Amino acid sequence: MKLAFSQIDSRATALSVKDLSFSYGGKKALDHVGFEIQAGECAVLLGPNGAGKSTLFALITRLYDARSGRIELCGFDIKKQTSKALGRLGVVFQQSTLDMDLTVMQNLDYHAALHGMGGKFAKQRIQQELERLNMYERRKEKIRQLNGGHRRRVEIARALLHKPSLLLLDEPTVGLDVPSRQDIVEYVHHLAKDENIAVLWATHLIDEIFPEDKLIILHKGQIEAAGSVAEILQQTGVATIKEAFYALTQGTQE
């Protein structure tokens, strides 16, 4: 079995969201949302509490089913070609989904098996991803013994095992100390650049944005702005992303 990161060309669209709306009963959570992320691009989804970030992630991962709009992963429609589409996706959820009483290796073995990987190939992939995150030496430790930053690294390694084209991260640095946060932010940005992976990173922490990132600013279920940092600053006529964010979300950030 041979997998290559981003088996799509360097400019291909990894994620396409078109005219997506979603309501919880009568409450509209997403309202005609549309954007694209290209291979190798790190897109930061920025929005205050209640903007709709988690709802969008639940629709992309197919936890919820959108009644209107369209989501494509590497050109595969998630409704019509679900397994092909989801096979291109790696996810790090906000809440840890690791089994605390299993070792690092056991957690990753289990995930590899879920993706149809086994034997020597799975072991190789696990070793590669853990080594890149300086976690291979810790492979025999139970998750419970690791600190929050190291648990997050294991989750990132796990999300990358099957070599996805798009990595989704839902506020992955919440609750981490500053050095662990910095490590993860830098690692994921390098991953996009070096491995040509598309990244969608939900956060409300403006200091996690790099100048070359694409920004998608979501507010009350609508996209207020999407583009490069420079484009958003130009569009809002302010000097910093923090000011642009306040201007676009009318100071609703806590």
Ligand SMILES: Nc1ncnc2c1ncn2[C@@H]1O[C@H](COP(=O)(O)OP(=O)(O)OP(=O)(O)O)[C@@H](O)[C@H]1O
């Ligand atoms: N299960 C639910 N039932 C009803 N309304 C919901 C439900 N989940 C979310 N909402 C509402 O939908 C809107 C979008 O919520 P969502 O959780 O997607 O936002 P978010 O940007 O992820 O916020 P946070 O940063 O606080 O997690 C909010 O107004 C929220 O109150």
